[in-house]
Each structure stands twice: as C-alpha cells, then as structure tokens.
Amino acid sequence: MKRHKGLIGQVFIFLLSFVFSGSHGELIVSALSPMRVDTLAGANLTLTVFFSGAPDPALTWFKGPLPVVTWTIGSDSPADVAEKYREVLRLEPNGSLSFVHVPLGYDGNYTVEMTKSGLGTASVNFTLRVFEPFQNATVTAFPDLIQEGNEEFLLQYRMLRGVVEHQLWFFNGHPIAEEDSLRYSVRAASLAVREPHRNDAGRYTVSLSNPFSNVTLHLNVTVFYGPDEPRIQINPVQDFYVSEDSLTLSCQAGGSPQPLVEWTFDGETLADSQDGVLNLSRVQTSQGGLYTCLLRNQKTGVQRQQSIELRIYERPPGSPHCSVLSEDNLSLQYGCWWSGGTPPARLSFPEFSEGKGLENFTLTKNASVELDGKIVTCQAQHPVQNNHCSVTAKNPQNFLPTVRTHVDPEGKIVASIRCLSRATPPAVVSWFRGGEPVGDGSLISDDTTRLDIRHRNVSMLLVQNYTCTCRNPLGDRRKDVHLQGPSISNFSLFPHKDGTIVTLTWEVPPASIVTGFDIQMSGPPLVSAAANVTQSKGSTDAFRTILPKPGSARSADIFHLNPKSTYHFRVVPRALMIEGPPTKAHRIGPGEGLSGPAIAGIGAGIPCSLLFLFLVCGLVYLFFYWSRVKRRRTRYPVSRTADKVTTTQTQTPHNLLPGGPKSPPDYNRLHQTPSILSVAPPSFIPPPPVRVATTV
C-alpha cells in the first residue's frame, strides 16, 4: 500500500519533470521505486528508473564507484553485466535493475547514469539494504569470570543469522545510555563495562532489531568480589578469659560467592570451624594466643585474613608466699613468691617502692631498727585476682636454753643443749665453750640451734660453761648454760581413793643432766610382789628401788599398795652411774596412831596407849607447823621466766657419787625425819596434777 503510494508520487514527479524538461530537450532520469530499499535476503526486487528527453541513451549501473552493468537502451547486443554479479543482477529493457534472490553482500549505494551524446548525463542514486531475520541469537559475557577490580568486561551477542540495525542495552530494566556513564561503551555487537563493581551484577538485556525482525536477549551477570574486610566477633566480649571459660569466635566478610572461613591457631587448622564460627569451650591457658581467620573466595581464589589475640588467664595456685631471709647475717632479703599463673603475677613491696618482679621477687635491705617488727606487705597483682602476703622481721626473742640427755650406743652420755630463739629470719646460733668458739662442727646441728656434747664421764660435762649466741641481722641474744648434775625439782605424790595406787610426779631443772630415775620405796612389799618377794621382812624400813624410769619420765604409778600399810616414796635422779641427790620422801598410809603396832599397844595397856596418843597429837601439831613452813620453802621457782639458766644447783650441794656398786641407802637421813616428812594430813586433797597421770 505504502509502496504503491510512493510509486504514484514518483510518477507524478516524473510527469512534471517531463513536462518542463521535455520542452527544453534535456535527458532526465528519475526513480520510480523508492530510493531507499530495505529487503530480506533471498527476495526478488527491482530498482525501477524512468528516463526521458532522449531516446536510447547509454546506461551504466554503478555499485558504489564500481560500474557493474553497461548497456545502450534499445541496442540488440545484450547488456554487459560484470561477471561476479551475473547471478543476481538483471537489466530490464527499460533500464531498471532487478535483483534475483538478493544475497546479503549486495547492500550498498547503486547509481544509474545515463548519457546521450549532445544531451548530457543524468543519474539517480538508490540505497539498498539487505537484511536477514535473527536466528539463534545469544548473548555471552567475557571473560567468564567477572571480578570486581577487573579492567572491564564485555557482553557480546552472537547469532546464526541476522543483520542488526539497532541494538539497545538495558541493565535491570533500565536503558543504558552511553552518555550517562563513562563506564559503559556500546561497541559492535557488544557492551563494554569498565571497572566492574559488585553493583554491576544483575540482569542485562539487549534488544536487537532490523526492519524485518527483532529479538530481546537476557543475561544474568555475576560480579565476583571479596572477601571484604573480615569482621571478627567474640562472644562474650571480655578483656580476657579465665581457664574453663567458654567462648565463641566468629569471622565473617562480604563476598560473592560467600567466602570460605578457616580458623588457624598456632600453625594448625582448627577443624571445628563452621560458617566461620569457632566454639571454644572450657578453654585452657595453652589456648591463648593469636587466632587467625582465613577467608577465601572459591571462585576467584582471593584470600584475606584477620587475626585476634585471645588472652586466657589463670591465677597462680594457692596464695602468695612472703619470706625474709638473712644475707650474710647483715642484710635482710625480703622475698615474695606466687608462681604458676598466666600471665605471671606482678609482685612488689609498696613499703619500699623499689622495683617490681614477676612470679618471684626478692629485695635486699640493710638491716635497721626500723625494719624490726615492721610488717612488710607484698602486693601480688594478677588480672584474675590480686592478693598479698606479709612478713615481719624480728630480732631474736628472749628464750630459755633446754637440755636433753640420752645415752648413745657407745655408752657415752649425750647432753643436747638447745638454744631456740624465736626470730625472723631464723637466728643462727654460735656456740662457745669456756669462752672459746666450739671448733668441732659435728657437735652442732645443721640448723645450729643444738649442741651435742658427749662424754663417758659425766663430771667432764659439768666442768665447762657453755654460751650460745642467737643472731640474725636485726640483733642477737646470748645465754650462758651451766650444766647441772642430775637433780629433781617439785616432787609430788598423789594417792588414789582406794589407797592401792599412788602417782608420783616430778620435774627436772632445765640444765640438769638426767638419764633415768630410780623410784624408791620403803615399807612392806607390794601385794603382787609379796608372792615372789625375795627381800627379808626386816628390810621394809629401808628404801629400795622398785621401778627404774627413763630420763624422759616425769611421773610414775605405783600399784598394788596395801591401803592398811604405810609406805614412803622418793625418786633418785641418775646420769648413767652417777646418782643425784634423792628427793625428800613422801609418805602414804594410815596415820601412825592407827598403825598395827599402835593398836597392839592399845590392846596391851590403856595408859601406855594414852601416852602414845598424846605423843602422836604432838607430832601431828608439829607436822602442821612444819608443812606450813615447807609450803613456803619448797615451792621451787619454775625457771621458765628466768633470763638465765640457773648456774647453781637449786638443791643442797651434793657429792656426786661415782658409778659402781649401788650406794647404800642413807639410813641416818631416813631415820631423822620420817615422822616429820611422812605424816600426811588426814584429808589430803591432791592439787591438780601438772602432768596427766594415767592409771591403767
């Protein structure tokens, strides 16, 4: 219809030109078909021309500048068609050019030029475009892997057949106008996107068209990127963690595709990471350190890592320990220990404000009076727990030397003098014998507080005076020790209610050398011993040893007493064969007036008994008087509070008897005072015993 209209228009033009030109006798060529022709490949078409003003002009068809057909209209010879074009081009007798099954390569400018001698030349231009409909059109991206940061990527379309007249690109439905952004450039059959960004990922559309067909192609473009800056999160958030805590580390970063996460610690990959989450439950201090999260983009291979320091602490076990030691007996070395923590505890002595140490800190100070008794505190700082300890240096305190005695396997008597003065740091003891330092180190114990002196002859032990000096950097304290021969203080007797058992207790002066005691008794034989008694009846008044006791004993129980009999008891201290002075004898038994002979006397004659009774009453009075005096006199001072060990014996001087046959009992002594010593008050209430006397 349209073409038909165009044809009519051309004819009209031609008629007009014919009318005007004909009158002038001029050659005129005009187009009857449209001058711009679009056609599908393979179609037949004709470029129709009309000429006038001259008969049979010479004619040439040009394709571009190249003549392809020449002929003289009306001549008998056939038209000269260029060989290459013969298949397609046909010249009509009236000069029009026909195309048979026009192929794709024939589009271009066609010009017909007519020449008539004397009448000049005339020409008409045609433009031919040959199209094909689109077939199997596709769009692809190049390169395959589009990565953020690349220089550019291309979207290219291809097709099996088809000639594109227009291409229009869209991104996510919006037209891409090249002018909008320098990043896009539309090229032949492609779109270039420069410096691709993650935002360039999306759906690209290209719309292709020609006069005979159109096609719309889509391509989803993925721009790979990342991993971005990793984000590490800890839950719970704390400055540090304590062993046995549980926590979760997570590592994430943006990326396409989502990056893979791998946690490493101490050069090892931790298997239990999943989605970047690392669960650490009941952590140990060994798990503290640098954790690295490695993120990898599977597609692009780009890796990125980030680390986090995990602090896992543990307080040192126990409590800090303070000490003060002596350095060359001149300076004090204050020490503080609290080891085993993570991190190590920081230790300091704020009083001295000098330095700090880790785990184990010592500070040496010159000994001075100010330090004596000063409480020195060590501050122990640890992130998990702060703690402290303190120590006080003290000069040697007052003390009382003690003497212990035993007999060694060689039969020598060993006296151990101990000088133990409470002091911090512990006092070092120097020993002197008769003013000279004790040379033989083997006599002195490792801690110097004890001196062991030994000799077969006890007298030899007693001739020398000993001195000990306890010294630490803050001072010293000196004591003289004069050893005493065997002796006893505070001898007491406690009868039990039924009268068959008696307990004896005694004490020993601190510097006395004693290796054993003889418990001596006078009176009738003990009940149990009566069966196999060997001694004669007549010797019941004599003191005889009934029970030996070791040097450590301070009490003895005597069993099987006859409540109706009277006994006397005394204790003899011994140092090997040497006996010390016996104690005064204590008596136990019914009053003298009720004794067997007295009753017999009463039976014999009352006057005699009365006289005897009177005598006894007198004696009782005397006893009370005497015991009151004795109570005042015999209370031996317990020398614990004494500054110096008694250097003289508290008892009357006594001749030390040499070893050998046992010395006969001192009968005179026994006979002089038996009644005075032995008359016990009828209602004797024993004082609370100093030592617990056990009765089996």
Ligand SMILES: *[C@@H]1O[C@H](CO)[C@@H](O)[C@H](O)[C@H]1NC(C)=O
């Ligand atoms: C085109 O021309 C050729 C030769 O003249 C003819 O055989 C053919 O049928 C024509 N085709 C069409 C579609 O007109």
Ligand SMILES: *[C@@H]1O[C@H](CO)[C@@H](O)[C@H](O)[C@H]1NC(C)=O
């Ligand atoms: C010329 O010849 C062709 C084919 O024979 C015809 O289609 C066309 O109309 C003719 N042109 C004129 C002006 O007669």
Ligand SMILES: *[C@@H]1O[C@H](CO)[C@@H](O)[C@H](O)[C@H]1NC(C)=O
């Ligand atoms: C055809 O001619 C026009 C001007 O008339 C020109 O712009 C065009 O480029 C020419 N085409 C070819 C294929 O030479």
Ligand SMILES: *[C@@H]1O[C@H](CO)[C@@H](O)[C@H](O)[C@H]1NC(C)=O
């Ligand atoms: C072109 O597309 C058609 C159907 O759309 C298909 O049958 C044919 O195989 C395709 N050809 C090629 C070369 O892809």
Ligand SMILES: *[C@@H]1O[C@H](CO)[C@@H](O)[C@H](O)[C@H]1NC(C)=O
């Ligand atoms: C491309 O993306 C759109 C949505 O963005 C989706 O609907 C479509 O199926 C995708 N096409 C392909 C080939 O993946």
Ligand SMILES: *[C@@H]1O[C@H](CO)[C@@H](O)[C@H](O)[C@H]1NC(C)=O
């Ligand atoms: C880590 O802990 C969380 C919560 O405690 C739990 O949901 C998750 O499954 C754990 N992951 C692993 C790998 O154990």
Ligand SMILES: *[C@@H]1O[C@H](CO)[C@@H](O)[C@H](O)[C@H]1NC(C)=O
């Ligand atoms: C013990 O020593 C003293 C004093 O040196 C001496 O008189 C005595 O004879 C000695 N005794 C023995 C048994 O050696």
Ligand SMILES: *[C@@H]1O[C@H](CO)[C@@H](O)[C@H](O)[C@H]1NC(C)=O
């Ligand atoms: C021991 O010391 C006492 C008292 O200090 C003194 O009387 C005695 O002579 C001294 N004995 C010796 C052997 O030095």
